[in-house]
Amino acid sequence: MRKKPKQKRSRQMVDALIEATATAIVERGLEGITTHHIAETAGVSVGSLYQYFDDKEALVEALVDKLANEIAQALLRLPMSQDGDLRCNVALIIQFGFGLLNSRDGLYLELVRNWHSLPTDRVMDILQQSFMDLSRVYFLKHYQNNPIQDLHVRIFIISNSVMFTMVRFIGQPQMMTQEEITRGLTDMVVGYLE
Amino acid sequence: MRKKPKQKRSRQMVDALIEATATAIVERGLEGITTHHIAETAGVSVGSLYQYFDDKEALVEALVDKLANEIAQALLRLPMSQDGDLRCNVALIIQFGFGLLNSRDGLYLELVRNWHSLPTDRVMDILQQSFMDLSRVYFLKHYQNNPIQDLHVRIFIISNSVMFTMVRFIGQPQMMTQEEITRGLTDMVVGYLE
Amino acid sequence: MRKKPKQKRSRQMVDALIEATATAIVERGLEGITTHHIAETAGVSVGSLYQYFDDKEALVEALVDKLANEIAQALLRLPMSQDGDLRCNVALIIQFGFGLLNSRDGLYLELVRNWHSLPTDRVMDILQQSFMDLSRVYFLKHYQNNPIQDLHVRIFIISNSVMFTMVRFIGQPQMMTQEEITRGLTDMVVGYLE
Amino acid sequence: MRKKPKQKRSRQMVDALIEATATAIVERGLEGITTHHIAETAGVSVGSLYQYFDDKEALVEALVDKLANEIAQALLRLPMSQDGDLRCNVALIIQFGFGLLNSRDGLYLELVRNWHSLPTDRVMDILQQSFMDLSRVYFLKHYQNNPIQDLHVRIFIISNSVMFTMVRFIGQPQMMTQEEITRGLTDMVVGYLE
DNA sequence: AATGAATGAGGTTTCATTCAT
DNA sequence: CATGAATGAAACCTCATTCAT
Numbered sequence: 001m002r003k004k005p006k007q008k009r010s011r012q013m014v015d016a017l018i019e020a021t022a023t024a025i026v027e028r029g030l031e032g033i034t035t036h037h038i039a040e041t042a043g044v045s046v047g048s049l050y051q052y053f054d055d056k057e058a059l060v061e062a063l064v065d066k067l068a069n070e071i072a073q074a075l076l077r078l079p080m081s082q083d084g085d086l087r088c089n090v091a092l093i094i095q096f097g098f099g100l101l102n103s104r105d106g107l108y109l110e111l112v113r114n115w116h117s118l119p120t121d122r123v124m125d126i127l128q129q130s131f132m133d134l135s136r137v138y139f140l141k142h143y144q145n146n147p148i149q150d151l152h153v154r155i156f157i158i159s160n161s162v163m164f165t166m167v168r169f170i171g172q173p174q175m176m177t178q179e180e181i182t183r184g185l186t187d188m189v190v191g192y193l194e
Numbered sequence: 195m196r197k198k199p200k201q202k203r204s205r206q207m208v209d210a211l212i213e214a215t216a217t218a219i220v221e222r223g224l225e226g227i228t229t230h231h232i233a234e235t236a237g238v239s240v241g242s243l244y245q246y247f248d249d250k251e252a253l254v255e256a257l258v259d260k261l262a263n264e265i266a267q268a269l270l271r272l273p274m275s276q277d278g279d280l281r282c283n284v285a286l287i288i289q290f291g292f293g294l295l296n297s298r299d300g301l302y303l304e305l306v307r308n309w310h311s312l313p314t315d316r317v318m319d320i321l322q323q324s325f326m327d328l329s330r331v332y333f334l335k336h337y338q339n340n341p342i343q344d345l346h347v348r349i350f351i352i353s354n355s356v357m358f359t360m361v362r363f364i365g366q367p368q369m370m371t372q373e374e375i376t377r378g379l380t381d382m383v384v385g386y387l388e
Numbered sequence: 389m390r391k392k393p394k395q396k397r398s399r400q401m402v403d404a405l406i407e408a409t410a411t412a413i414v415e416r417g418l419e420g421i422t423t424h425h426i427a428e429t430a431g432v433s434v435g436s437l438y439q440y441f442d443d444k445e446a447l448v449e450a451l452v453d454k455l456a457n458e459i460a461q462a463l464l465r466l467p468m469s470q471d472g473d474l475r476c477n478v479a480l481i482i483q484f485g486f487g488l489l490n491s492r493d494g495l496y497l498e499l500v501r502n503w504h505s506l507p508t509d510r511v512m513d514i515l516q517q518s519f520m521d522l523s524r525v526y527f528l529k530h531y532q533n534n535p536i537q538d539l540h541v542r543i544f545i546i547s548n549s550v551m552f553t554m555v556r557f558i559g560q561p562q563m564m565t566q567e568e569i570t571r572g573l574t575d576m577v578v579g580y581l582e
Numbered sequence: 583m584r585k586k587p588k589q590k591r592s593r594q595m596v597d598a599l600i601e602a603t604a605t606a607i608v609e610r611g612l613e614g615i616t617t618h619h620i621a622e623t624a625g626v627s628v629g630s631l632y633q634y635f636d637d638k639e640a641l642v643e644a645l646v647d648k649l650a651n652e653i654a655q656a657l658l659r660l661p662m663s664q665d666g667d668l669r670c671n672v673a674l675i676i677q678f679g680f681g682l683l684n685s686r687d688g689l690y691l692e693l694v695r696n697w698h699s700l701p702t703d704r705v706m707d708i709l710q711q712s713f714m715d716l717s718r719v720y721f722l723k724h725y726q727n728n729p730i731q732d733l734h735v736r737i738f739i740i741s742n743s744v745m746f747t748m749v750r751f752i753g754q755p756q757m758m759t760q761e762e763i764t765r766g767l768t769d770m771v772v773g774y775l776e
Numbered sequence: 777a778a779t780g781a782a783t784g785a786g787g788t789t790t791c792a793t794t795c796a797t
Numbered sequence: 798c799a800t801g802a803a804t805g806a807a808a809c810c811t812c813a814t815t816c817a818t
Contacts, residue, residue: 161355549743
């Protein structure tokens, strides 16, 4: 970001631009957005856009960052069962994920699809961290003396498996239901972790 | 394809163009390719390109199709153990997958990354079919009277989980080894199927 | 024309190409025709096209020439009243003109519209010659000793007035009928000649 | 028009582009103009051209519109004799027409020649309206109780006859003089109207 | 003679970014 | 600070014409 917006007016402008970016992505896809369209949607001039963001990419980065934080917040508020019911918690997270992917008119979906041209690591880190925390709590209880092997590898595998399977499913949900996918993923993950 | 290449000369040109497309994608990424660059790489004029392909997209489609067929062929030649050792076969396929993703200077990697803007279904169909066949053989032997539930859902989940986890891993292999990923995926898949 | 087609085969080819040009013009307009389309319509290769015609323009020229001759022939067969009824003969020619412009799916229409980029003089010459003959016969009878002044100017004015008014009318016949136009033109021409 | 030119600067640019279009048409013919050439002639970048006009066609339309308005203005200023001398007024209009067609290095000529691919209706409407007004005034005076029949048909015929005969004459004035054509047309028109 | 594959100049349009006001 | 007019590189695609087979 080119300039730290200290003043209230500027802060609003930055926010408007980031939200406009989100809207534009939903409307035209990540590849279809243009700076003009974003600026117009934000009710701001292109010049102002470049006052606060180095280039188009910076805008998207800021958006991804913002969403990542929101997701992190939401994950913290997830009512995980604290008694160590793994299956229950995994299913909860998966449902949370589906909720996310289906929200905001497919904004998350479009972003995950294009993860490779985005600083998605930030997001994946957050998700993986969440899984990590969940797992750690769980395993601390159950395998306290016998810690699970390769936990970070498992978390990596699970995070990516779950996320991309969901995205792929949403893209072509013809031959199965979301419930089936949720159950299947839960089975797989729980089986892998136990 | 605009024109059926009947003559040997034409066939060569079509091949050269498809190969040039592959090269260009490796060099510049799927989004970075241009018709001029492809034609130049193929040692051919732009006009010729358009004599055989309707547009840029058609070129990429042809490439994907060709690769899909090659993969299908290669999968058939995989020395699967016929005695029903699931773990062994799963590991074999995963290693095959890694081999593919690491081959051709990352061509497959780039294509999988951009799956959403490609006719990837074709490829995924092939992979899923392969898993399907493998599983079917396996389960016919072991659970003949008790067929596995939701096989197509499982296959879908497994195919996507394995493939995208591998792709994501290759993108940032810093904190774990390919062996660890392979083992982890194999564990997960086998656990899920048994 | 590049080559005089002496052999029967060649003659057929030239004819086919000219007819294909006509068809192409009807289908796509004079500006829309391409050598490939013409050759294909004629069932011949582009190479052959260039064997007999210097370039695209030559094809159109040949077509115009052919049509001009046909028109000249048809005009000769027009059943002009020989008793010197000018109005009758003028109306006859105008109706003949409308017939022409409405024939061949608008081929003549399209050609007249684009007269400025064609060797239309050839055609206009023929028409003017026809009017000229008609008038001469008429005036020889009636004004034998008192020849009409500026006959060639009048013929020029009349030919162009009649032809382009008809073409313009066909282009947008909403607010009047062909009969009205025919009567009006006849009135004007006869008035001008008498 | 893509953007309403509110500022003075923009207005100048739009004008420059329209004038450049006129110049380009004179230099290269209506079919020969290119966006780059127009932009260059206007001393402006292609991008700017597209900021104010949707496409090439829009430019030509704007030009035609502008000229049509100018013609309408000029026609209003024509010193028509108000005492009802039809011949005099007709000749005046025809001379005005020749003046127009010979002005601006043949710009009008080229436009009329290509009337079929232009929104020429606008222009013809203006001319026909002008004739219509002229005629109406005239006939109101002279045939007040006995209004002329089919006035709109006559106007249509006359407008097109006069205009295209003049255009055709300018294209090949070898065998007659402008005076002869003017006199001839005037004779014909007056004869037709009386 | 006939073919049709190959050429490549040339045209239209988009859009990220800058900079004078 | 904000504006938005201006820029111009760069991409896609067409089609008249040639020439090796």
